[in-house]
Amino acid sequence: MATLQSPIKEKFESLVNKSNEQFNNGNHEDSILLLEEAWNLIPDPKGIYCEESYHLVKDVVATCLIINDLKKAKVWADKIFLTGFDRIDSGDKEFISGKVAFELGDFETAKEFFSIANRKSEGRCFGSPKNTKYLKFFKS
Template sequence: MATLQSPIKEKFESLINKSNEQFEIGKYHESIITLEEAWGLLPEPKGIYSEESFHLVKDIIDTCFVIKDFKKAKVWSEKIYLTGFARKDTGKKEFMSGKVAFELGDLELAKEFFSIANKKSEGRCFEDEDIKYLKCFKS
């Protein structure tokens, strides 16, 4: 697993902090733009920066959910597979993709993603999540 080097590391962390501040005061669109700027700083292949890349994309998707911008969430749910190469695979990526598919009304695709996430997480992926996702998976 690679670690970001200075000065990229400082600029990246500065953008993450700025995004967090924007999010805290309800500037969600600005927060996403700042996170996208941080994504642009990560050298290729971005996935070798496992924690930074994964959490960055997860934060973008989560913020898209806050503002109900599921089309943008879909774009980033596809990019999530370019992140976190060294992370233990517990199905989080597939679960996020399932949530996005669900919110966009593609219930069959959502079920497929939920099924993969359920298997990888041994059923734990549905804990602390909206019950509607579990209902979709079981339907």
């Protein structure tokens, strides 16, 4: 597993901190723009920088869902599979992609992703109360 080297690491962390600040101030679009800038700093292949790449994409998707920018959420959900190569695979990537597909109304794809996520996580992916609507859909 690779880690970002200076000075890229400092610039990356600075952008992520600024993004968090913008997010906390309700400036979600600005938060996303800063995360996109941070993404571009990560060398290829981005997936070897597990923690940075995975968490960044996860945050972009979550923020896109908050502001209902489903088109951008889909673009970033597709990128989740280019991240975190060394992470333990507990279905998180599929769950994120399933949520985006669900919100886009692509229920067949959502069901497929949720099925994989459910199997890999042994059902834990639906554990959060904010995931109740996805669990209801999956069980229907």
